[in-house]
Amino acid sequence: MLERRPLVKHLLADRGNLLVVSGLGAPTYDVAAAGEHPLNFYLWGAMGSAAMIGLGLALARPKDRVAVITGDGEILMGLGSLATIGVKQPHNLAIVVLDNRHYGETGMQASHTNSGVDLVAAAKACRFREARAISTADEVETARRLLHASAGPAFVQAHVEAENLARVLPTRDGNENKLRFMQALAKVS
Amino acid sequence: MDPTVDNAASWPDAIYAHFRRARIRQVGYVPDAGHSRLIQRCIEDPDIADVVLTTEEEGVGLVAGAALGGQRAALLMQSSGVGNCINMFSLIKNCGLPCLVLVTMRGEFGEFNPWQVPMGSITEECFKLCGFLTYRVDHPDDVDDIVGAACDMAFDGNLGIAVLLSQRLIGRKVWSK
Numbered sequence: 006m007l008e009r010r011p012l013v014k015h016l017l018a019d020r021g022n023l024l025v026v027s028g029l030g031a032p033t034y035d036v037a038a039a040g041e042h043p044l045n046f047y048l049w050g051a052m053g054s055a056a057m058i059g060l061g062l063a064l065a066r067p068k069d070r071v072a073v074i075t076g077d078g079e080i081l082m083g084l085g086s087l088a089t090i091g092v093k094q095p096h097n098l099a100i101v102v103l104d105n106r107h108y109g110e111t112g113m114q115a116s117h118t119n120s121g122v123d124l125v126a127a128a129k130a131c132r133f134r135e136a137r138a139i140s141t142a143d144e145v146e147t148a149r150r151l152l153h154a155s156a157g158p159a160f161v162q163a164h165v166e167a168e169n170l171a172r173v174l175p176t177r178d179g180n181e182n183k184l185r186f187m188q189a190l191a192k193v194s
Numbered sequence: 195m196d197p198t199v200d201n202a203a204s205w206p207d208a209i210y211a212h213f214r215r216a217r218i219r220q221v222g223y224v225p226d227a228g229h230s231r232l233i234q235r236c237i238e239d240p241d242i243a244d245v246v247l248t249t250e251e252e253g254v255g256l257v258a259g260a261a262l263g264g265q266r267a268a269l270l271m272q273s274s275g276v277g278n279c280i281n282m283f284s285l286i287k288n289c290g291l292p293c294l295v296l297v298t299m300r301g302e303f304g305e306f307n308p309w310q311v312p313m314g315s316i317t318e319e320c321f322k323l324c325g326f327l328t329y330r331v332d333h334p335d336d337v338d339d340i341v342g343a344a345c346d347m348a349f350d351g352n353l354g355i356a357v358l359l360s361q362r363l364i365g366r367k368v369w370s371k
Contacts, residue, residue: 026259046262051285054255058285061259061267064220064243085248086255092246179288186262 006140009103009165013074014039016101016149022193023152024062028055028075030110032103036074037175043189047175047182053082056100060090063098069193070097072152077104077118084127090158091132099152099159100128105167113167128160140164205363206232208338209296213242213268216345218294220245220260220267222253228298228364229270250275254282254293261291266349268294273301273317273358274310283324286354294348295326295356296341303361318358326354332362 013035017025022044027036029048036045048055059073080087080102090098106119118124128136134157139148151159176182209232213221221236222245223229236244247253253269260267271279276297286293300307301314321328327347329340341357348355 024263050288051255051258051282053251054258054282054285057252057255058259058262060245061220061256061261061265062263063259064245065260065263065265083252083255086252088248089245089252093243179285180290183262183289183291187264190262190264 007142007145007163007165009035009105009163009168010038010170012145012163012165013103015145016072016074016152017042018149021153022069024066024069024071024190026055026058026062026071026073028052028073028079030076030079031105031170032074032076032079033175034170034173035103038173041175043185044193045175046186049177049179052079053086055079056083056086056090059098059100060086060093060095063095064093066190067097070153071095071099073098073100075100075102076109077102077106077116077124078108080124081117081122087128087131087133087160094132094134094157096155096157099155099161101148101152101161101163103165104162105165107167109167109169113169124162125160128162133158133160135159138162138164203231203334203365205334205337206235209341210235212338212341212345214239215342216349217266218268218345219243219265220256221270222247222256222267223270224248224250224272224275226270226272226298228272228359229296232296233270250278251282254279254285257293258285258289258291266292268296270296271298273297273299273314276317276320276356277313280320280324283326283354287325290352292348292352293326293354294344295321295354297356297358298364299358299361301361305361314361318356321354321356324354326356328356328358330358330360332360334363337363
């Protein structure tokens with residue numbers, strides 16, 4: 006079982022121009038805790054939209070890599086998105102699910118993955134070219150590389166501890182986040 | 195394709211012409227009889243990424259991602275799909291993103307299916323409550339003008355704009371056993 010904060014910090018090390026979308030709740034805090042970056046787009050709501058924002062970005066920026074870092078509850082709310090992504094087969098999109106099997110933001114109620122619902126099998130069934138689960142430290146670097154190179158859409162289910170960590174709060178202002186992101190992206194050739 | 199919809203009607207081509215003019219590069223849709231001619235135009239256009247969705251709410255995320263990445267996008271849906279989008283529209287309002295939605299209306303003029311009425315009758319109000327401006331089109335001659343204005347307002351002003359293509363414009367759905 007992995008610890009989510011060191012995991013996300015490792016995944017985002019040497020990120021270059023990786024475009025990152027974080028799902029609401031703990032994944033947004035984890036991405037912020039890994040270090041502020043203008044190419045981070047933090048969600049605080051619109052639950053279930055993270056993967057599709059990633060697809061829109063990936064289609065718009067085919068030369069850049071896009072990573073969606075989200076939670077099990079968030080991806081479950083937009084599970085059909087995996088099928089939509091499977092149709093388009095973006096070569097530059099990776100989804101990382103930090104799966105703690107719980108809804109941390111609402112009091113640690115069990116999520117569907119806690120009953121054995123298999124997200125990697127779902128991703129494979131939806132034609133993700135790479136889909137794997139990781140749970141040990143020696144698998145993290147392989148997952149990190151997947152964010153930077155994959156033949157088609159990639160999916161990583163990271164089994165993480167169900168822990169409630171201190172929140173690291175990035176901006177909640179969607180307009181500010183958008184402008185910062187788009188200004189930084191304009192400098193990426 | 196639904197044989198009861200008049201696919202010879204050319205108003206969808208006027209919408210498509212504005213998609214070209216406005217340099218729209220992504221179009222999200224759930225398969226729909228009323229939009230079938232426009233969807234086909236988009237599929238055949240190599241400059242447009244056509245994204246078939248499992249539910250309309252996915253399209254709001256798609257539009258947001260496209261805008262963040264510097265591309266223009268549009269959504270095509272039926273009035274019943276608008277209700278699926280409501281929480282996702284918070285992306286458009288909170289981030290000040292352009293969102294052009296073209297809606298084929300059901301549940302109004304001569305609707306045979308009462309299950310289309312509850313959502314169709316509140317579609318425009320839902321959009322307004324979510325911060326969208328709405329324009330209604332009843333006549334084929336108005337499609338060009340209204341969709342052109344909607345494109346300009348959405349992308350020049352970073353606004354949510356919905357164009358409601360009335361059931362009378364699309365043609366009553368004739369249904370037989």
